[in-house]
Amino acid sequence: MGQCSPIIVRSAPPRCGQQECRSLGCRLMTYPPPYQYPGGVSDKSKVVAGVLQIVLGGFGVGRFYIGDTKTGVLQLVVTLVTCGIGSLWGFVDGILILMNGGVDAQGRPLRD
Template sequence: MTTPPVQPGYPQGVSDKSKVVAGVLGIVLGGLGAGRFYTGHIKIAVLQLVVSLCTLGFGALWGLIDGIMILVNGGTDAEGRPLRD
């Protein structure tokens, strides 16, 4: 297994994506899957969007809770690296 490339300004193994941005996008635009699109989790983002559309917007609660969880516990990007603070 190869190690992720070192990114300038960030410790090795830490994502270039911000957990604050991902969390706020999840809270504000969670029904559209914006927080998950931002972190690169495309399948989950599309699923959040479909659930929101199929439930006439009630599925947006998933995105809201997901955004709060990212802010509280952090999260990972699509490559499994922890989001930066």
Template sequence: MPGVPDPMAPYGVDPVTGQPLSDKTKLVAGLLQIFLGGFGVGRFYTGHTKIAVLQIVVTICTLGFGALWGFIDGIIIIANGGTDAEGRVLR
């Protein structure tokens, strides 16, 4: 029914797919990845802890050059969006 909020989607639904939207935003996730991606902060924010830990390990093993992965990942998140750990589309 129009005007009645869906308790399963408190932040609305994606107009294209109809999936519920995440409580996380792609702008915050992307900026965290761009500036702190070597530490996996943007991925921790979205709940992807395995990827975040892997980004930390790669950054340490490559003496900091692995932080480029986080920078590129942040740009991709801002441009294309992504999902949180529960599979919901970032707002």
């Protein structure tokens, strides 16, 4: 009961069918390097999404661009119900996308 089961940590993706990995004695929490993402980086740009969201955020255009249709429709409905006041949400959302980035519909980070 005092022994840990070994796990495999990869330093780089295997090449040509050969696995380059090392075994650890105990379970450790490992994370991919910050420059690598499991699903890759999105083909959508955070600059385009942010600018669309700032200019047409009341209609949720930036959210539709990145594939987040639920939030896009919700922003559109809020803007229509509040007679345009809800478009402030889209404006602030656009600034946050430009500053922090975001993810597309598949959960991949937006490219710079």
